[in-house]
Amino acid sequence: xxxxxxxxxxxxxxxxxxxxxxxxxxxxxxxxxxxxxxxxxxxxxxxxxxxxxxxxxxxxxxxxxxxxxxxxxxxxxxxxxxxxxxxxxxxxxxxxxxxxxxxxxxxxxxxxxxxxxxxxxxxxxxxxxxxxxxxxxxxxxxxxxxxxxxxxxxxxxxxxxxxxxxxxxxxxxxxxxxxxxxxxxxxxxxxxxxxxxxxxxxxxxxxxxxxxxxxxxxxxxxxxxxxxxxxxxxxxxxxxxxxxxxxxxxxxxxxxxxxxxxxxxxxxxxxxxxxxxxxxxxxxxxxxxxxxxxxxxxxxxxxxxxxxxxxxxxxxxxxxxxxxxxxxxxxxxxxxxxxxxxxxxxxxxxxxxxxxxxxxxxxxxxxxxxxxxxx
Amino acid sequence: xxxxxxxxxxxxxxxxxxxxxxxxxxxxxxxxxxxxxxxxxxxxxxxxxxxxxxxxxxxxxxxxxxxxxxxxxxxxxxxxxxxxxxxxxxxxxxxxxxxxxxxxxxxxxxxxxxxxxxxxxxxxxxxxxxxxxxxxxxxxxxxxxxxxxxxxxxxxxxxxxxxxxxxxxxxxxxxxxxxxxxxxxxxxxxxxxxxxxxxxxxxxxxxxxxxxxxxxxxxxxxxxxxxxxxxxxxxxxxxxxxxxxxxxxxxxxxxxxxxxxxxxxxxxxxxxxxxxxxxxxxxxxxxxxxxxxxxxxxxxxxxxxxxxxxxxxxxxxxxxxxxxxxxxxxxxxxxxxxxxxxxxxxxxxxxxxxxxxxxxxxxxxxxxxxxxxxx
Numbered sequence: 001x002x003x004x005x006x007x008x009x010x011x012x013x014x015x016x017x018x019x020x021x022x023x024x025x026x027x028x029x030x031x032x033x034x035x036x037x038x039x040x041x042x043x044x045x046x047x048x049x050x051x052x053x054x055x056x057x058x059x060x061x062x063x064x065x066x067x068x069x070x071x072x073x074x075x076x077x078x079x080x081x082x083x084x085x086x087x088x089x090x091x092x093x094x095x096x097x098x099x100x101x102x103x104x105x106x107x108x109x110x111x112x113x114x115x116x117x118x119x120x121x122x123x124x125x126x127x128x129x130x131x132x133x134x135x136x137x138x139x140x141x142x143x144x145x146x147x148x149x150x151x152x153x154x155x156x157x158x159x160x161x162x163x164x165x166x167x168x169x170x171x172x173x174x175x176x177x178x179x180x181x182x183x184x185x186x187x188x189x190x191x192x193x194x195x196x197x198x199x200x201x202x203x204x205x206x207x208x209x210x211x212x213x214x215x216x217x218x219x220x221x222x223x224x225x226x227x228x229x230x231x232x233x234x235x236x237x238x239x240x241x242x243x244x245x246x247x248x249x250x251x252x253x254x255x256x257x258x259x260x261x262x263x264x265x266x267x268x269x270x271x272x273x274x275x276x277x278x279x280x281x282x283x284x285x286x287x288x289x290x291x292x293x294x295x296x297x298x299x300x301x302x303x304x305x306x307x308x309x310x311x312x313x314x315x316x317x318x319x320x321x322x323x324x325x326x327x328x329x330x331x332x333x334x335x336x337x338x339x340x341x342x343x344x345x346x347x348x349x350x351x352x353x354x355x356x357x358x359x360x361x362x363x364x365x366x367x368x369x370x371x372x373x374x375x
Numbered sequence: 376x377x378x379x380x381x382x383x384x385x386x387x388x389x390x391x392x393x394x395x396x397x398x399x400x401x402x403x404x405x406x407x408x409x410x411x412x413x414x415x416x417x418x419x420x421x422x423x424x425x426x427x428x429x430x431x432x433x434x435x436x437x438x439x440x441x442x443x444x445x446x447x448x449x450x451x452x453x454x455x456x457x458x459x460x461x462x463x464x465x466x467x468x469x470x471x472x473x474x475x476x477x478x479x480x481x482x483x484x485x486x487x488x489x490x491x492x493x494x495x496x497x498x499x500x501x502x503x504x505x506x507x508x509x510x511x512x513x514x515x516x517x518x519x520x521x522x523x524x525x526x527x528x529x530x531x532x533x534x535x536x537x538x539x540x541x542x543x544x545x546x547x548x549x550x551x552x553x554x555x556x557x558x559x560x561x562x563x564x565x566x567x568x569x570x571x572x573x574x575x576x577x578x579x580x581x582x583x584x585x586x587x588x589x590x591x592x593x594x595x596x597x598x599x600x601x602x603x604x605x606x607x608x609x610x611x612x613x614x615x616x617x618x619x620x621x622x623x624x625x626x627x628x629x630x631x632x633x634x635x636x637x638x639x640x641x642x643x644x645x646x647x648x649x650x651x652x653x654x655x656x657x658x659x660x661x662x663x664x665x666x667x668x669x670x671x672x673x674x675x676x677x678x679x680x681x682x683x684x685x686x687x688x689x690x691x692x693x694x695x696x697x698x699x700x701x702x703x704x705x706x707x708x709x710x711x712x713x714x715x716x717x718x719x720x721x722x723x724x725x726x727x728x729x730x731x732x733x734x735x736x737x738x739x740x741x742x743x744x745x746x747x748x749x750x
Contacts, residue, residue: 003641004423004426004427004634004637004638004641006404006635006638007416007419007420007423007634008416009407009408009410009416009631010410010414010416011408012408012410012411012414014409014410014411016411018624019409019410019411019412019624019627021408021409022408022409022628027406027407027408027409027628028406029381030405030406030628031402031403031405031406032384032402033384033386033387033396033397033402034389034394034396034397034402034572034578034579035384035385035387035389035394035706036387036389036391036394036706037394037579039385039387039700039706041382041383041384041385044382045382048379048382051379052379068444068445068448068580069443069444069448069605070443070623070624070625070626071623071624072604072605072622072623072624073443073444073605073623075604075605076603076604076605080603100604103604104604106600107600107601107602107603107604108602195624197409197624197627203409203626203627203628203629204409204412204624204625204626204627204628205443205580205626205627205628205629225481225482226482227482227483227602228451228455228482228603229447229450229451229475229478229479229482230444230447230448230450230451246711247447248445248446248447248448249393249394249445249446249447249570249572249579250445250579251445251578251579251580251626251629252394252572252578252579252580253397253402253405253578253579253580253632254578254580254626254629256384257628259379259382260381262379263379263381266378266379325414331410331411331414336621
């Protein structure tokens with residue numbers, strides 16, 4: 001016998017910055033018996049998964065697939081494939097995840113121009129456009145939903161200028177996909193990545209990505225091999241495409257889960273899902289403001305699924321989170337970076353965005369705030 | 376409603392080069408409700424997972440963890456962290472997976488010296504040692520279990536010379552871990568990677584890796600950032616270590632599965648597990664030879680869990696595999712590379728290595744071979 005006991009996994013309510021609550025239907029799908037990564041049934045499941053991802057991304061991009069890693073692996077996949085050594089990369093940095101793009105683009109050998117804004121704010125499309133005209137970047141990268149601040153970046157109207165300057169528009173949609181409109185084709189986005197564990201309500205472990213024909217053309221024009229073997233889309237695409245050439249063993253059961261999660265998203269309907277996120281956010285916001293909690297994201301640009309709020313003066317935010325987890329089994333997230341110790345982040349993502357959860361987290365906060373107060 | 380029906384997943388018997396059959400206990404563990412990647416219960420599960428991985432690797436290396444990707448992500452993690460631009464990397468290439476290390480080491484900027492052997496053969500320790508003395512590589516990489524040929528590489532006695540020359544010994548244990556002895560500390564291996572979906576009988580999606588203090592020292596001495604953000608062990612170790620600094624969202628449910636799979640491995644006992652693999656291999660080998668199927672791996676160096684055999688003259692190997700899958704629900708693997716169209720690969724990995732499966736695959740082959748014969 002091993003000395004290691006089974007660990008009792010508690011039933012949490014996940015209202016943090018992700019993962020979100022996973023429906024039982026998805027967990028059950030994930031637990032179906034593992035089959036081979038070249039099994040004809042599995043290939044059919046991959047084809048359907050791609051077709052559903054195209055609908056969720058609102059794109060006709062043939063190169064739409066799930067990278068075998070979490071959201072950050074999707075980010076790195078797009079950068080390592082689309083940024084060549086010496087390329088200028090314009091990155092909007094107004095939180096942790098813009099900073100992460102900057103760091104990764106630099107590791108790919110890109111010459112990064114960082115466009116900065118204080119945490120919580122968004123970029124005016126005009127200032128992005130001005131910077132594009134000035135720097136003519138090979139890649140312009142923005143964070144659609146900045147999970148560290150709750151800011152909702154406007155994207156429309158930028159791609160045309162990016163394209164005129166000969167570049168590609170790249171978008172971090174880790175937290176937005178499935179929760180607010182993401183219009184890859186209508187907005188002219190060339191490359192986007194997401195994660196499964198946010199508004200798609202699937203466990204973490206895969207990163208949906210999509211690349212426009214313009215992005216694929218840049219990939220095909222590369223002067224040398226992609227620096228990463230694992231994330232090299234010139235090979236990965238042959239497994240997801242008609243050739244079905246073995247590259248690496250896909251995370252089979254994770255794809256069972258994603259397939260089922262996408263079916264649930266499309267069964268609900270994207271527009272209905274966006275509306276549900278919006279309505280639950282409005283309820284939550286009203287309750288939080290009544291509790292004296294102020295949003296840290298720019299007014300008019302607040303994400304419905306990620307509510308980053310300052311804790312009232314004198315309140316110990318870590319204590320608030322401990323009470324919520326310990327007494328109520330509710331997970332919320334801490335502030336990150338500039339907001340560390342000052343904020344909590346309440347997620348209402350995918351399956352977690354319900355009236356019941358909004359009522360519960362508000363009731364729990366009402367009880368927890370006085371307990372965590374220095375006064 | 377979505378237009379996408381649920382896909383019926385068939386109950387296969389997985390006797391290919393991986394994935395192997397996953398025990399129900401592991402599938403059930405994986406389907407437990409998702410919790411947060413910083414939840415105290417999850418951190419406890421990670422600590423136990425590391426402790427169990429140390430036992431399975433037979434190492435006391437503190438830097439032992441599961442990379443958030445499949446086996447190839449583990450390979451890339453070790454190379455991208457341990458190979459710096461200009462480093463000499465000696466790679467033993469005697470099949471697909473040695474070739475993959477070579478390709479990846481080159482992408483990391485390594486100057487690769489390939490030591491080559493015909494497919495199916497192994498390297499004599501003496502010839503590896505000679506090459507190490509000649510080239511004094513920063514990293515010497517060997518494939519312990521070459522999944523494309525079934526060859527079982529001897530490793531003992533090499534590390535001392537590698538270390539004397541100032542280098543590190545890196546070992547691909549994707550297919551060997553949990554099926555034949557892997558003695559990280561006793562053999563002096565500095566860096567090794569595996570996959571979950573072979574002899575550990577867990578679904579694919581994680582790559583166990585271990586690094587010796589000597590390897591960690593090289594990592595700490597790097598002159599620049601690791602070229603990959605996602606696989607950067609200088610950051611990943613702070614999440615697996617005591618700091619618990621958020622890096623990326625771990626594949627939570629995959630780690631539930633790995634934790635349970637490792638408990639099953641240790642419950643059986645490593646030595647008993649190796650013996651079971653050996654006994655099942657002997658039974659299979661006898662039956663295959665009776666059917667006129669010849670092993671393509673060097674005599675005396677055949678892996679028990681990966682049986683790469685030539686199909687008899689005039690037999691269409693693809694037809695054999697189709698019959699096995701279609702009529703019996705059994706997956707076996709095709710030949711790769713030099714063996715494409717000439718061989719099939721029969722895996723007896725982890726939970727798949729049973730008397731029942733050996734008897735079944737031999738009976739099915741006996742029926743399928745005449746059907747696929749041109750005669």
